Amino acid sequence: MDDSRPIFVQIAEKIENDIIDGTLPEETQVPSTNQFAAFYQINPATAAKGVNVLVDDGILYKKRGIGMFIKEGARAVLIEKRKEQFYEQYVLSMVREAKKLGITQDQLADMIRRGENKE
Amino acid sequence: MNRTASVVRMHWRNRVFWMGLPGMIMGITFVVNLIIGYFIGQDEPYYTGALCSIFIMVGVTGVMIAAQTFPFAIGFSIRRLDFFLGTAAFAVLVSVAFAAALDILTYVEQQSNGWGVRMHYFHLPWLSDGWAISRFWVFLVGFLHLFFVGFVYASVYRRFGRLGVLSLSAVLFVAGSFGTFLLTYYDQWGALLDFFKPLTSVELFSWAAIPIPLYAAISYGLLRKSVA
Amino acid sequence: MSVVVETKGLRKAYKDTVAVDNVSLKIAENKIYGLLGRNGAGKTTLMHLMTAQQLPTSGELKVFGENPYENERVLKRTCFIKESQKYPDTFRVKDVLETAADFFPGWDREYAYSLADEFRLPLRRGMKKLSRGMLASVGIIVGIASRAPLTIFDEPYLGLDAVARSLFYDRLMEDYTEHPRTIVLSTHLIDEISKLLEHVILIEGGKLLLDEDADALRGRAIRVSGPAFKVNEFAEGRKTVHRQTLGGLVSAVVIGDGDGGDRERAQRLGLSSETVTLQQLVVHMTNASNANPERKAEI
Structure with missing residues (x-):
């Protein structure tokens, strides 16, 4: 946990990442608020806030008396959301930086291809 | 009320301080006097004044107990009132226990011909006159009086610090000197002695019992505004 | 959400200093608060006032809706662990724990002894013979095992090594999760405990500088x-x-x-x-307020 960003945001992101990479498959139960709190040594109220963000976003739902579960289709929703964030966080700043250095669109596309081959 | 009882139990856990030390001091002076009594022979009865050691120690307990337990108890969420009531109650219990013990030891001393050496450690002229019950009363008042005088001093310290204690001592000293001066000036020493002379120990100690509730009230009034 | 502590214009002045100056704040039920500030900022005095161990010069103070002074209903729901806590000379660790069991209605005896075991406290050793770290451990155990609805810790870890401090945070959070209560942690080791806090109160020079949700500050x-x-x-x-x-x-x-x-x-x-980070923010805000004592920080 990084102390320079709200912890509830970081908890929500952790769960999202686990859903996206399949660690937490759809329709399975996520750890309880208290388990999160104990594992990351954070305040349970803060952990609950992170989980509730995902409930509000329709990613998690509550089974009464049992706990929180991942909604069917949650992964697709999250991937869509992440793509949008990817555009805002990486593409926009990349384009801005490219402009500053006088890189053309073709050159940029070329660079992306080169990067992909390397991976 | 049950937190007053908690304070009493706290003092019971501290019983070494309350009873162990005074008892030990008395025990040591007793043994020392017994040895002296053995060596000086048994032609004459041997009177010691060492019994006062336990009374002084109870007075010292009154001075020390607040420093020992008041900040502890207040720090652990006890009301000042409960501290005061519990402490006063325990002081009464200790005084009763000590008075009863001295009563029994006086009896043993009488029955054993002064521990076999004609020593008068517990059974003293004037002080021990009368029945066992009157001796008990004399001892009890003696302990309570000294304890609460000590406790008033301790409470002044808790409330007003070192300066308070010094001021009180100064005031008492001046008042005492002035009283002495007046008695001398008006030549009343004889009258004062005449007043005390005919009193039995029970009578005198009954008078001495009267200010005890006053000391207690003063202590509580001071502790009420004291900080941990 | 019910309020456990409420102060309005609270002030405590000594002969030549003002330790707490016009502090108005509310502490809500079952949250963990960080009471932050430099040494001498007035944290300790504020906590002494909240527990009626000192008396305010002026202003209003309510704990569980009542004046805490000589108030049994309030005091028996309050536990204040401070570094300067005094103990009777003859007391052993066990005597302190047993007395605490008697004083605090919510005390869990079995849990207290299991904590003593974890902190490796010698129960039969006299309090006067304990090391500084052991003394701190006694306070921590009393604070946790008392389960008081309002539990206040004033720099409770002084003398403890990193392992024991971590054990303290673990056990505190564990027990808090099972038995929620209002906890106030006064500290200057902000980085160590910042993740445990739900709310931050920062004071400097006796004045309230910050009273905010911890996550909102990050x-x-x-x-x-x-x-x-x-x-x-x-x-x-x-x-x-x-x-x-x-x-x-x-x-x-x-x-x-x-x-x-x-x-x-x-x-x-x-x-x-x-x-x-929260720690850096607090340091900067404290310094800024010293440079500019007139201005209350507003975020």
């Missing part, structure tokens, strides 16, 4: 650096709590909105930026 301030005129443009209309210059370069810690828009704006201006 990332609220950012450090931007770049040419002076650009930094000035960025900081315009915002509070700057720290400023450093290196030649023509300026680095400034600026209080923002905390919604991520600030970093983007900094980037657009060509400034490099990084978010600031």
Whole structure:
């Protein structure tokens, strides 16, 4: 946990990442608020806030008396959301930086291809 | 009320301080006097004044107990009132226990011909006159009086610090000197002695019992505004 | 949400200093508060007032809705663990734990002894013979095992090594999760406990400087650096709590909105930026208030 960003945001992101990479498959139960709190040594109220963000976003739902579960289709929703964030966080700043250095669109596309081959 | 009882139990856990030390001091002076009594022979009865050691120690307990337990108890969420009531109650219990013990030891001393050496450690002229019950009363008042005088001093310290204690001592000293001066000036020493002379120990100690509730009230009034 | 402690214009003055100066705040039920500030800022006095161990000079103070002074209903629901706690000379560790069992209605005896075991406390050793760390452990055990609805710790870890401190945080959080209660942690080791806090109260010079949700503070301030005129443009209309210059370069810690828009704006201006941790924010705010004692920090 990084102390320079709200912890509830970081908890929500952790769960999202686990859903996206399949660690937490759809329709399975996520750890309880208290388990999160104990594992990351954070305040349970803060952990609950992170989980509730995902409930509000329709990613998690509550089974009464049992706990929180991942909604069917949650992964697709999250991937869509992440793509949008990817555009805002990486593409926009990349384009801005490219402009500053006088890189053309073709050159940029070329660079992306080169990067992909390397991976 | 049950937190007053908690304070009493706290003092019971501290019983070494309350009873162990005074008892030990008395025990040591007793043994020392017994040895002296053995060596000086048994032609004459041997009177010691060492019994006062336990009374002084109870007075010292009154001075020390607040420093020992008041900040502890207040720090652990006890009301000042409960501290005061519990402490006063325990002081009464200790005084009763000590008075009863001295009563029994006086009896043993009488029955054993002064521990076999004609020593008068517990059974003293004037002080021990009368029945066992009157001796008990004399001892009890003696302990309570000294304890609460000590406790008033301790409470002044808790409330007003070192300066308070010094001021009180100064005031008492001046008042005492002035009283002495007046008695001398008006030549009343004889009258004062005449007043005390005919009193039995029970009578005198009954008078001495009267200010005890006053000391207690003063202590509580001071502790009420004291900080941990 | 019910309020456990409420103060209005609370003030405590000594002969030549004002330790607590016009403090108004509310402490809500079952949250964990960090009471932060430098040594001598007035934290300890404030806690002594809340537990009626000292009496305020003026102002209003309510704990569980009542005046705490000589109030049994309030005091038996309160536990204050302080570094300066005194113990009777003849008491052993066991005597302290047993007395605490008697004083605190919510005491869990079995749990207290299991904690003593974990902290490796010799139960039969006299309190006078304990090391500083052991003394701190006794306080910690009393604080946790008392399960008082209002539990206050004043720098409870002094003398404890990192392992024992971590054990303290673990056990505190564990027991808090099972038995929620209001906890106030006064500390200057902010980094160590910041993740445990739900709310932060910062005082400096006896005055309340900050009273905010902890998570809302994380990332609220950012450090931007770049040419002076650009930094000035960025900081315009915002509070700057720290400023450093290196030649023509300026680095400034600026209080923002905390919604991520600030970093983007900094980037657009060509400034490099990084978010600031809670600890750094508190340090900067404390320093800023010293430089500018008249102004109450407003975020």
